[in-house]
Amino acid sequence: MIFTKTTIDDSYWKVSIDNPPVNVFDPEFSVQLRSLIDELEENQNLKVVVFESANPEFYVAHAELVNIFEFPKGEGKTGLSKSWPDIAKRLEQAPFVSIASIRGRARGLGSEFIQAFDMRFASKEKAIFSQPEIGIGSFPGGGGLERLHLLTGKARALEIILSGDDFDAETAAAYGWINRAFADSELDAFVDNLARRIASFDLKIIQKIKAVMNERVVIPKNEHITETQIAFFASLTEPEARTRIKALLEKGLQTYGEVELNLGKYL
Amino acid sequence: MIFTKTTIDDSYWKVSIDNPPVNVFDPEFSVQLRSLIDELEENQNLKVVVFESANPEFYVAHAELVNIFEFPKGEGKTGLSKSWPDIAKRLEQAPFVSIASIRGRARGLGSEFIQAFDMRFASKEKAIFSQPEIGIGSFPGGGGLERLHLLTGKARALEIILSGDDFDAETAAAYGWINRAFADSELDAFVDNLARRIASFDLKIIQKIKAVMNERVVIPKNEHITETQIAFFASLTEPEARTRIKALLEKGLQTYGEVELNLGKYL
Amino acid sequence: MIFTKTTIDDSYWKVSIDNPPVNVFDPEFSVQLRSLIDELEENQNLKVVVFESANPEFYVAHAELVNIFEFPKGEGKTGLSKSWPDIAKRLEQAPFVSIASIRGRARGLGSEFIQAFDMRFASKEKAIFSQPEIGIGSFPGGGGLERLHLLTGKARALEIILSGDDFDAETAAAYGWINRAFADSELDAFVDNLARRIASFDLKIIQKIKAVMNERVVIPKNEHITETQIAFFASLTEPEARTRIKALLEKGLQTYGEVELNLGKYL
Numbered sequence: 001m002i003f004t005k006t007t008i009d010d011s012y013w014k015v016s017i018d019n020p021p022v023n024v025f026d027p028e029f030s031v032q033l034r035s036l037i038d039e040l041e042e043n044q045n046l047k048v049v050v051f052e053s054a055n056p057e058f059y060v061a062h063a064e065l066v067n068i069f070e071f072p073k074g075e076g077k078t079g080l081s082k083s084w085p086d087i088a089k090r091l092e093q094a095p096f097v098s099i100a101s102i103r104g105r106a107r108g109l110g111s112e113f114i115q116a117f118d119m120r121f122a123s124k125e126k127a128i129f130s131q132p133e134i135g136i137g138s139f140p141g142g143g144g145l146e147r148l149h150l151l152t153g154k155a156r157a158l159e160i161i162l163s164g165d166d167f168d169a170e171t172a173a174a175y176g177w178i179n180r181a182f183a184d185s186e187l188d189a190f191v192d193n194l195a196r197r198i199a200s201f202d203l204k205i206i207q208k209i210k211a212v213m214n215e216r217v218v219i220p221k222n223e224h225i226t227e228t229q230i231a232f233f234a235s236l237t238e239p240e241a242r243t244r245i246k247a248l249l250e251k252g253l254q255t256y257g258e259v260e261l262n263l264g265k266y267l
Numbered sequence: 268m269i270f271t272k273t274t275i276d277d278s279y280w281k282v283s284i285d286n287p288p289v290n291v292f293d294p295e296f297s298v299q300l301r302s303l304i305d306e307l308e309e310n311q312n313l314k315v316v317v318f319e320s321a322n323p324e325f326y327v328a329h330a331e332l333v334n335i336f337e338f339p340k341g342e343g344k345t346g347l348s349k350s351w352p353d354i355a356k357r358l359e360q361a362p363f364v365s366i367a368s369i370r371g372r373a374r375g376l377g378s379e380f381i382q383a384f385d386m387r388f389a390s391k392e393k394a395i396f397s398q399p400e401i402g403i404g405s406f407p408g409g410g411g412l413e414r415l416h417l418l419t420g421k422a423r424a425l426e427i428i429l430s431g432d433d434f435d436a437e438t439a440a441a442y443g444w445i446n447r448a449f450a451d452s453e454l455d456a457f458v459d460n461l462a463r464r465i466a467s468f469d470l471k472i473i474q475k476i477k478a479v480m481n482e483r484v485v486i487p488k489n490e491h492i493t494e495t496q497i498a499f500f501a502s503l504t505e506p507e508a509r510t511r512i513k514a515l516l517e518k519g520l521q522t523y524g525e526v527e528l529n530l531g532k533y534l
Numbered sequence: 535m536i537f538t539k540t541t542i543d544d545s546y547w548k549v550s551i552d553n554p555p556v557n558v559f560d561p562e563f564s565v566q567l568r569s570l571i572d573e574l575e576e577n578q579n580l581k582v583v584v585f586e587s588a589n590p591e592f593y594v595a596h597a598e599l600v601n602i603f604e605f606p607k608g609e610g611k612t613g614l615s616k617s618w619p620d621i622a623k624r625l626e627q628a629p630f631v632s633i634a635s636i637r638g639r640a641r642g643l644g645s646e647f648i649q650a651f652d653m654r655f656a657s658k659e660k661a662i663f664s665q666p667e668i669g670i671g672s673f674p675g676g677g678g679l680e681r682l683h684l685l686t687g688k689a690r691a692l693e694i695i696l697s698g699d700d701f702d703a704e705t706a707a708a709y710g711w712i713n714r715a716f717a718d719s720e721l722d723a724f725v726d727n728l729a730r731r732i733a734s735f736d737l738k739i740i741q742k743i744k745a746v747m748n749e750r751v752v753i754p755k756n757e758h759i760t761e762t763q764i765a766f767f768a769s770l771t772e773p774e775a776r777t778r779i780k781a782l783l784e785k786g787l788q789t790y791g792e793v794e795l796n797l798g799k800y801l
Contacts (some may be wrong), residue, residue, distance in 0.1 A: 097429055119426050134735045139743050146750060151420060153685060154751045159653050159713050161743055162631055162732050171714070173441070174707070179426050180438070197534070198429050201401045202507045209406050209428055212495060216413060217421045228746060240736045267731075364696055386693050418687060440708070446693050447705070464697050464801070468668045469774045476673045476695055479762060483679060484688045 002032045004054070005039075011047040012199040013040070018054035021256040025109045026064035027071050030083055034072070037090055046096040047206055048198045050191055051117065056103045056126055060110030061260060065136070065245050065253070068236065078222070084109065085142045085225045088116035092219065095207045097198055101191040102127045102169075102178070107263060111177075112140060115147045118210070120178040121194075123187045127169040129177055133232075134164040135267025136248065137241035141232020146220035151176045166264030269299045271321070272306075278314040279466040280307070285321035288523040292376045293331035294338050297350055301339070304357055313363040314473055315465045317458055318384065323370045323393055327377030328527060332403070332512050332520070335503065345489070351376065352409045352492045355383035359486065362474045364465055368458040369394045369436075369445070374530060378444075379407060382414040385477070387445040388461075390454050394436040396444055400499075401431040402534025403515065404508035408499020413487035418443045433531030536566045538588070539573075545581040546733040547574070552588035555790040559643045560598035561605050564617055568606070571624055580630040581740055582732045584725055585651065590637045590660055594644030595794060599670070599779050599787070602770065612756070618643065619676045619759045622650035626753065629741045631732055635725040636661045636703075636712070641797060645711075646674060649681040652744070654712040655728075657721050661703040663711055667766075668698040669801025670782065671775035675766020680754035685710045700798030 006014040015036065019029055040049055053059045076086025078093075091098050100114040102122035107130040114120050122129075131140050131148070139145065140161060149157040152175045160167065160177075169181035182190050198206065235241055245253075251266060252259040259266045273281040282303065286296055307316060320326045343353030345360075358365050367373075367381040369389035374397045381387050389396075398407050398415070406412065407428060416424040419442045427434065427444075436448035449457050465473065502508055512520075518533060519526040526533050540548040549570065553563055574583055587593045610620030612627075625632050634648040636656035641664040648654050656663075665674050665682070673679065674695060683691040686709045694701065694711075703715035716724050732740065769775055779787075785800060786793040793800045 097425070118429075119422050134739055134743070137736050137739055139739055139746070145743070145746050149747065149751050151422065153710055154747060155653050155685065155710075155713055158631070158744070158747060159728075161747075162652075162735075162740060163728055164735070165728075165731060174714075176420055176422075179422055180441075194426075194430055194432075197432060200534075201429075201431070202404050205401055205404055205406055205502070205507075206429060208498070208502075209401070209412070210425070212406070212412050213416065213421060213425060213428075216491065217416050224750065231742070235739070235742075240739075267734075364692070385696075386689050418689065443687055443689075446689055447708075461693075461697055461699075464699060467801075468696075468698070469671050472668055472671055472673055472769070472774075473696060475765070475769075476668070476679070477692070479673070479679050480683065480688060480692060480695075483758065484683050 002029055003036045005036070009199070010043070010045045011203070012195055013046060013049045015049060015051045016054045017051065017060065020055070022061040022254065022260045023053060023055055023058040023104070023110075024061045024064040024254055025113065027067055030071055033087055034082065037087055040096060041090070041094065045203070047201070047203055048097045048099065048195045050099045050101050050195050052101045053104050057261070058104040059102045059106040059127070060113050061105055061254070062108030062110050062132065065249070069233070080222055080225060081142065081229055083142075084112070085229060088112070088143050089222070091116045093214065095210070097206060097210065099191060099195060101187060103184070103187070104128070105260070105263070107132050108140070112142070112144045112147065114178070115143070115151065121187060121191055122169040122172065122178050122181050123184040124169045124181045125184045127172070127181070129167045129169070129172045130165060130264055131161045132164040132263055132267055134162060136244045137238060138232055138235040140228070142229030143220060143225050145228050146224050148177070150218060150220070164264065164267045166262070269296055270303045272303070276466070277310070277312045278470070279462055280313060280316045282316060282318045283321045284318065284327065287322070289328040289521065289527045290320060290322055290325040290371070290377075291328045291331040291521055292380065294334055297338055297354075300354055301349065304354055307363060308357070308361065312470070314468070314470055315364045315366065315462045317366045317368050317462050319368045320371050324528070325371040326369050326373040326394070327380050328372055328521070329375030329377050329399065332516070336500070347489055347492060348409065348496055350409075351379070352496060355379070355410050356489070358383045360481065362477070364473060364477065366458060366462060368454060370451070370454070371395070372527070372530070374399050375407070379409070379411045379414065381445070382410070382418065388454060388458055389436040389439065389445050389448050390451040391436045391448045392451045394439070394448070396434045396436070396439045397432060397531055398428045399431045399530055399534055401429060403511045404505060405499055405502040407495070409496030410487060410492050412495050413491050415444070417485060417487070431531065431534045433529070536563055537570045539570070543733070544577070544579045545737070546729055547580060547583045549583060549585045550588045551585060551594065554589070556595040556788065556794045557587060557589055557592040557638075557644075558595045558598040558788055559647065561601055564605055567621055568610075568616065571621055574630060575624070575628065579737070581735070581737055582631045582633065582729045584633045584635055584729050586635045587638050591795070592638040593636045593640040593661070594647050595639055595788070596642030596644050596666065599783070603767070614756055614759060615676065615763055617676075618646070619763060622646070622677050623756070625650045627748065629744070631740060631744065633725060633729060635721060637718070637721070638662070639794070639797070641666050642674070646676070646678045646681070648712070649677070649685065655721060655725055656703040656706065656712050656715050657718040658703045658715045659718045661706070661715070663701045663703070663706045664699060664798055665695045666698040666797055666801055668696060670778045671772060672766055672769040674762070676763030677754060677759050679762050680758050682711070684752060684754070698798065698801045700796070
């Protein structure tokens with residue numbers, strides 16, 4: 001089980017992510033995450049869910065690259081690909097509030113994963129963020145080029161995506177990539193207090209606030225997400241990407257060690 | 268008189284807000300504010316107006332809840348409700364520049380009040396911000412759900428509105444809710460210097476800059492503001508809201524004391 | 535030669551700006567910059583270009599005001615004025631990445647100059663930013679009122695443009711005017727490392743990222759840029775502007791000295 005659910009009470013759930021050794025987002029992660037989202041949507045009393053990592057060094061490392069063409073095929077109920085974009089859209093439109101509490105690395109699809117939540121809080125000491133796709137001869141697809149600039153603006157999104165480099169939590173907060181960075185010793189108390197507050201309020205009002213906000217703001221368009229997802233998968237079949245991915249896998253990508261810990265340096 | 272005007276000169280006015288004990292925005296506040304806006308608009312030499320509070324602990328506490336259905340009815344010249352949305356739109360479109368200089372609490376309608384100004388500066392030690400409506404079984408209506416995300420982005424607006432919690436001035440500045448936070452001892456000199464600079468420039472140019480800026484940026488739509496205002500008032504008639512409001516009033520809401528000073532904790 | 539090019543390699547160029555005494559953006563600056571952009575566009579291997587100033591006190595001071603009606607006339611290939619807006623649009627749409635590395639003052643057209651780059655990094659000790667046009671009885675035209683709010687939001691853009699005052703690099707970073715501020719001793723290493731990283735990645739991917747990003751975000755409209763440029767030049771013929779410009783020139787504007795060093799104070 002990649003996702004372990006803790007029921008604080010009927011309205012407040014916590015989910016722990018554990019996919020050793022480095023929490024890659026692989027096809028099985030996608031399948032189990034879909035089941036979990038089904039379960040979250042079915043609990044009509046759910047007000048708030050917090051996603052944490054069981055591994056303090058890795059939140060979600062990135063997409064698994066060896067079996068990347070084995071992700072679930074077809075469209076989900078939002079009309080987007082079941083592999084991930086459909087799940088992201090369902091979190092955005094969910095009647096409950098989703099919070100990412102981040103320790104460890106959230107890179108590539110891991111960064112896109114946290115962007116699908118309503119809010120993001122991170123440990124100053126332990127969280128690291130990047131969009132390293134350029135380092136494998138590709139770019140963030142299926143939402144990555146659609147959501148990040150809504151948080152950070154264009155100039156900072158270009159810096160993040162064109163550099164592929166690692167960013168600490170304080171820079172991520174300054175850029176709007178996350179809501180706020182906290183000292184590691186304060187993160188859990190802050191997030192738990194926030195979740196308990198939200199869980200203490202009226203469910204109908206929570207749903208009204210999310211629904212109106214989604215109507216007022218710019219949200220990514222399905223056709224844009226689908227367009228860059230198709231282009232992303234196509235780019236992976238190019239010689240440039242295959243060479244870069246092969247070299248990184250040989251250096252230790254997707255295993256615990258230097259390359260995953262300091263990916264920015266190895267791209 | 269809730270609003271006391273000081274004429275620095277014909278082009279620079281200061282307004283002090285005083286509605287003891289905690290500067291609630293009540294029906295009389297609305298009536299007098301409308302008269303004041305009429306006067307501001309009629310002074311064709313006015314370039315800049317600064318709004319301060321006479322009470323260093325409260326800028327504008329929030330909407331008065333006992334007589335909330337007694338606010339002025341009907342539409343103002345912008346086509347929006349006279350109660351407040353029409354005033355906010357007139358400040359946005361005004362030929363003069365408006366600045367909020369903030370000490371004390373600006374919560375709920377008090378937060379929406381400051382969002383209607385062209386710029387916001389606040390005391391690091393004394394300013395506190397929140398949208399506590401969720402704590403009374405409601406949500407920010409009549410502009411609250413329309414303006415905040417334009418300043419803070421969606422993720423931080425959701426955090427503010429769904430938590431109902433108190434935010435200090437440095438966090439408010441980091442989120443874009445206000446332009447900047449200053450040490451309390453520096454706030455007045457900064458704002459006065461800024462206002463005097465603006466007052467030293469050409470009136471036609473000031474008006475041109477505001478007019479073009481309002482054409483270039485996204486500004487809230489009247490129909491959205493009206494929609495959430497109607498929904499806000501409707502929510503107050505629900506049992507959930509009536510119970511929550513009654514409990515808070517019994518604890519001391521709208522009187523000087525613990526509940527108003529630390530409202531975030533009592534919701 | 536105002537622009538000196540250093541070829542680090544075929545994919546990474548550096549350009550140094552030198553137009554003594556204070557790096558004004560004069561008609562000759564415009565002519566030489568156009569030639570340089572032609573050369574940048576013609577190098578089909580170019581991935582990244584960094585613009586620095588040869589003068590640590592002035593990045594680009596502002597538009598030259600005595601010969602301001604002598605700027606190149608007519609439209610460039612983007613349909614925008616050759617004087618500057620066409621160059622800005624070509625940088626935005628360029629197949630290469632442009633980075634401003636800023637020491638010294640970037641005011642008025644100098645601030646608009648840096649806004650046309652993909653990213654901006656600045657020295658905490660040495661960079662100063664402003665839009666001082668209001669102090670000469672005018673306003674930022676030809677892109678200034680169109681781009682700044684996309685970086686800073688409306689409230690901070692109004693503060694910058696209506697005050698005409700000087701802002702340090704840390705405030706500029708907090709406002710989103712620049713990506714980040716670095717200690718002066720760290721700026722060069724950061725920018726060089728970033729440029730080398732980008733130069734190490736695949737050209738087609740870099741171009742794809744910029745192209746998709748420009749489709750996803752709001753970019754200024756040509757007709758808006760042209761509208762404010764025409765209005766800007768018209769404002770300079772008004773008595774208010776002529777009087778203000780004459781007074782500043784007599785105090786030493788456009789020569790090295792107190793007025794150019796601390797322009798915010800002298801407006």
